[in-house]
Amino acid sequence: TRSEYFVAGHPMAGSEQDGLDGADADLFVGATWVLTPTNATNQDAHALTRSLAIAVGAEVIEIEPERHDALVAVVSHVPQLAATTLMDVASEAGDGSAVLLRLAAGGFRDMTRIAASHPAIWPDICAANRDAIVDALDSYVEALGAVRGMVASGDRVALLELLTRARNSRRALPVSAAIEGPLAEIRTPIADRPGVLAEVTTLAGSLGVNILDLEIVHSIEGESGVLVLVVPSARAASLVDALISSGYRPVRSEL
Missing domain, CATH: 1.10.3660.10 (6-phosphogluconate dehydrogenase C-terminal like domain)
Incomplete structure (x- = not known):
């Protein structure tokens, strides 16, 4: 029957933008793609759908529909x-x-x-x-x-x-299902000025530190904020030292 070739599932990706404004070539890279096959699902259709999700860079998980x-x-x-x-x-x-x-x-x-x-x-x-x-x-x-x-x-x-x-x-929320190993969070106050984010990310890149997640928490006044970085724990110390040398005041904690 046709129903056995239907493989229920969807990616957990996207943003508040819609249409072409939300287009992104890497939209599914590292995203979770949920599949909810049943006992009636055709195995070939299931495998094809799973391979498609993996091909666009998603991490596939399978759970019961309910x-x-x-x-x-x-x-x-x-x-x-x-x-x-x-x-x-x-x-x-x-x-x-x-x-x-x-x-x-x-x-x-x-x-x-x-x-x-x-x-x-x-x-x-x-x-x-x-x-x-x-x-x-x-x-x-x-x-x-x-x-x-x-x-x-x-x-x-x-x-x-x-x-x-x-x-x-x-x-304790994981940054990505594809990331393994201990992680560290680095928080550092930053001024609200052009180029400050580029300074920090360029510094991390020069040290070979991969930034796994990034967030900017703005103050109410809008003149400063806190930059939150999630990096591999093994490389966190070198980035903290470099930030201090560059005049920042980072605080590190393990996740």
């Missing part, structure tokens, strides 16, 4: 709805005021970035994965209710435990 729906609800669908809702709440609170934009620091911008994604696809996604999304939303709403209770009651201990647990979980 497990897939539950996981993507948590890591993709609910984050989209949370970002959309937070952006809407902030917009109403700001009432079109320019002050909102001035107060919107890097954390807010990072959290709401995906709210800028094309809205037309999301009603269909929510309809297709409705049950899993509702379950994930229920868990999220319950967790937010617990946080509200901590804040309202002034429970500093419980709030600190939550923040610490979340911080540790966030720092």
